[in-house]
Amino acid sequence: MSRLFRIAIDGPAASGKSTTAKLLAKKLGFGYIDSGAMYRAVTLKCLDQGVPITDTQKVQDIAHHAKIRFPSLGTVELDGKDVSTAIRTSRIVQNISPIASNPGVRATLANQQRSLAHANDPAWSGFKHKNTEKIRGVVMDGRDIGTVILPDAELKVFIVAEPHVRAQRRYDELKEKNSLAQGETVEAIAQDLEARDEADRTRKVSPLKKAKDAIELDTSHKTIDEQVSAIEKLVYDRL
Numbered sequence: 001m002s003r004l005f006r007i008a009i010d011g012p013a014a015s016g017k018s019t020t021a022k023l024l025a026k027k028l029g030f031g032y033i034d035s036g037a038m039y040r041a042v043t044l045k046c047l048d049q050g051v052p053i054t055d056t057q058k059v060q061d062i063a064h065h066a067k068i069r070f071p072s073l074g075t076v077e078l079d080g081k082d083v084s085t086a087i088r089t090s091r092i093v094q095n096i097s098p099i100a101s102n103p104g105v106r107a108t109l110a111n112q113q114r115s116l117a118h119a120n121d122p123a124w125s126g127f128k129h130k131n132t133e134k135i136r137g138v139v140m141d142g143r144d145i146g147t148v149i150l151p152d153a154e155l156k157v158f159i160v161a162e163p164h165v166r167a168q169r170r171y172d173e174l175k176e177k178n179s180l181a182q183g184e185t186v187e188a189i190a191q192d193l194e195a196r197d198e199a200d201r202t203r204k205v206s207p208l209k210k211a212k213d214a215i216e217l218d219t220s221h222k223t224i225d226e227q228v229s230a231i232e233k234l235v236y237d238r239l
């Protein structure tokens, strides 16, 4: 016997969603779908092809023809090329908000996200529960997963953290990857996160919002291990 268990993780920028989602997926043998990476990939393609991010129709066409894949845990491919690092720069997030609020882009990516979540990929080995039932599933993170993409997910978590903690973590991450733009400071990153969260919260289509039945998890004073274990426990509680 096999049962499907879908975990929706939403929250503001740099709150710890993808780190937690990836480790949780690894622990449970679940698939991991990084929906933010898909918006980042569409943004990268627009910038590379010189398509103005405010040209609604052209951006929709780009999204429609972009072939985005997740060949392994944490890697992202765009049109056959590994873009895992290229999509993580500040240039991408500074241009992403008009693309994420484009209804045609959202419709295209939403379809792909739902079919990825239903793919039941054989690589998602899952785990045995109480020695009988096989639990297989997926962890998906983003802004609208619990509200729009998987409204009937078996578990919804809304991850938050204090703004200065998120800015410092994102700064450290970019520094470590040598992806900091020249002269980029923690303050500049804090401003970017705030502007992006505001745009995500106030857009008309699929805004960033905690689903009514989501459980809030504040990671400000938690270690990564603690936040992964907290969600893992919620999974077992629900089974």
Ligand SMILES: Nc1ncnc2c1ncn2[C@@H]1O[C@H](COP(=O)(O)OP(=O)(O)O)[C@@H](O)[C@H]1O
Binding pocket: 011, 012, 013, 014, 015, 016, 017, 018, 019, 020, 169, 170, 172, 173, 219, 222, 223, 224, 227
């Ligand atoms: N509890 C934590 N303690 C320290 N660093 C963390 C913690 N949670 C996440 N991070 C780090 O913060 C950064 C942002 O986390 P990330 O998972 O990318 O956030 P999101 O997906 O919400 O944007 C990453 O570099 C990650 O390693």
Ligand SMILES: Nc1ccn([C@@H]2O[C@H](COP(=O)(O)OP(=O)(O)O)[C@@H](O)[C@H]2O)c(=O)n1
Binding pocket: 012, 013, 014, 015, 018, 035, 036, 037, 039, 040, 096, 097, 100, 141, 142, 143, 144, 145, 196, 197, 200
């Ligand atoms: N489900 C999603 C995921 C991301 N996004 C958009 O994509 C941007 C980047 O998402 P992300 O999760 O990669 O960003 P970070 O939280 O890692 O900074 C967000 O600021 C949103 O504008 C969205 O609109 N809907």
